[in-house]
Amino acid sequence: MRVLILTAGLGTRLRPHTYSKPKPLLSVAGKPVLAHIIDDLLDVQIDELICVTGYLGDQIERYVREQYTMPMRFLVQTEMRGQADAVYLAKDVQGPMLVVFGDGLVGIDKEHLNAHPEAGVIYCQEVEDPSRFGVAVVEGERITRLVEKPTTPVSNLAVVGFYYVPEAQRLMEAISYMMEHQIQTKGEYYLADALQIMIDRGERFRAEVVPMWRDCGTFEALLDTNRYLLAHGHSRSEPVVQSMIIPPVHLGPGVQVEHAVIGPNVSLGAGAVVRNAVISDSIINAGTTVNGVVLTGSVVGEKANVTGTVYELNIGDAATISL
Missing domain, CATH: 3.90.550.10 (Spore Coat Polysaccharide Biosynthesis Protein SpsA; Chain A)
Structure with a gap:
């Protein structure tokens, strides 16, 4: 055929x-x-x-x-x-x-x-x-x-x-x-x-x-399909450093995850690097670096750099802070 x-x-x-x-x-x-x-x-x-x-x-x-x-x-x-x-x-x-x-x-x-x-x-x-x-x-x-x-x-x-x-x-x-x-x-x-x-x-x-x-x-459909596939046998894991993984996720070969929270419903492409970040319901493609941000419902292309700021805060009672 x-x-x-x-x-x-x-x-x-x-x-x-x-x-x-x-x-x-x-x-x-x-x-x-x-x-x-x-x-x-x-x-x-x-x-x-x-x-x-x-x-x-x-x-x-x-x-x-x-x-x-x-x-x-x-x-x-x-x-x-x-x-x-x-x-x-x-x-x-x-x-x-x-x-x-x-x-x-x-x-x-x-x-x-x-x-x-x-x-x-x-x-x-x-x-x-x-x-x-x-x-x-x-x-x-x-x-x-x-x-x-x-x-x-x-x-x-x-x-x-x-x-x-x-x-x-x-x-x-x-x-x-x-x-x-x-x-x-x-x-x-x-x-x-x-x-x-x-x-x-x-x-x-x-x-x-x-x-x-x-x-x-x-x-939206791409993210929905990603969620479906991860829940139906397409998840994959890799070693991470001082991080939390919330299944289902797909961690491609050679990814580096340090001091991060990944998942649920996250795909990280081969060689992606994630540090000091929280990512859920997203697709991060191969070779991309994500550092110091919170991402959800996101699609990031290959070999991109997404960098934010990591704050150290000492905040008293009843304070209101916008970052």
């Missing part, structure tokens, strides 16, 4: 971090989002990994080539014309294909995928507010309609950015038809529109509800 991962987005909602690094390479629980996606698919028989890159795509290609050994190639989306346009760059692919959005983590049934089912699968999760998502309308076990951000409730099954297509060429034919007839949503070619064409032509897709879906497309 071919696995096609879409990684070309600009990541504007994650600036300033995405000024220097593409969104899929931002770290949660000790490694990039893209690494979590690929590692979770290693149980699937991958004949070829295809990454569609764009903005800062050379970083993505370099990282994947350094970390993985399966057959792979990289296609560049030079114009941001939508998800379906990105998929169409792989128009030569034949046979079963998994299409994955590169900005979220999804738990799927990989044994079922290895059986190469004849029907397509659109992975979904039940949500309370479907108006924020593209949703799948289901009759029996079959998807009949895909609706983008419905203003009136039609389904609570949000589409999570994972799609299994039993024959890639039929998807490419649908995208080609879209482009020929200029079928666009908000000026872009959406994958949902191509899948709807396939459904209207009689292609069978079923909705599979996933047990886990974590978006990584915003600052």
Whole structure:
């Protein structure tokens, strides 16, 4: 099976971090989002990994080539014309294909995928507010309609950015038809529109509800995903000096922690240095130094320096001090 991962987005909602690094390479629980996606698919028989890159795509290609050994190639989306346009760059692919959005983590049934089912699968999760998502309308076990951000409730099954297509060429034919007839949503070619064409032509897709879906497309979502992963098996420890560790945390290789309180829900990247600080619910990336501050709900990039002041105070009763 071919696995096609879409990684070309600009990541504007994650600036300033995405000024220097593409969104899929931002770290949660000790490694990039893209690494979590690929590692979770290693149980699937991958004949070829295809990454569609764009903005800062050379970083993505370099990282994947350094970390993985399966057959792979990289296609560049030079114009941001939508998800379906990105998929169409792989128009030569034949046979079963998994299409994955590169900005979220999804738990799927990989044994079922290895059986190469004849029907397509659109992975979904039940949500309370479907108006924020593209949703799948289901009759029996079959998807009949895909609706983008419905203003009136039609389904609570949000589409999570994972799609299994039993024959890639039929998807490419649908995208080609879209482009020929200029079928666009908000000026872009959406994958949902191509899948709807396939459904209207009689292609069978079923909705599979996933047990886990974590978006990584915003600052808040990145921290929420970090919290989730740390609580579900991605914590890691290292020796510390006169410090308190409040689990769960991920301390990368070579971190130095001295006279600090770390946690809960903190990831420290490899080689990070933390002294005289209190950090909770935060991501501190590799090579960064944090000294003399209190941080919570924070994301700090690589090789940064965050320095505050450590006070020695001798304060009497009923005093009010602002620092």
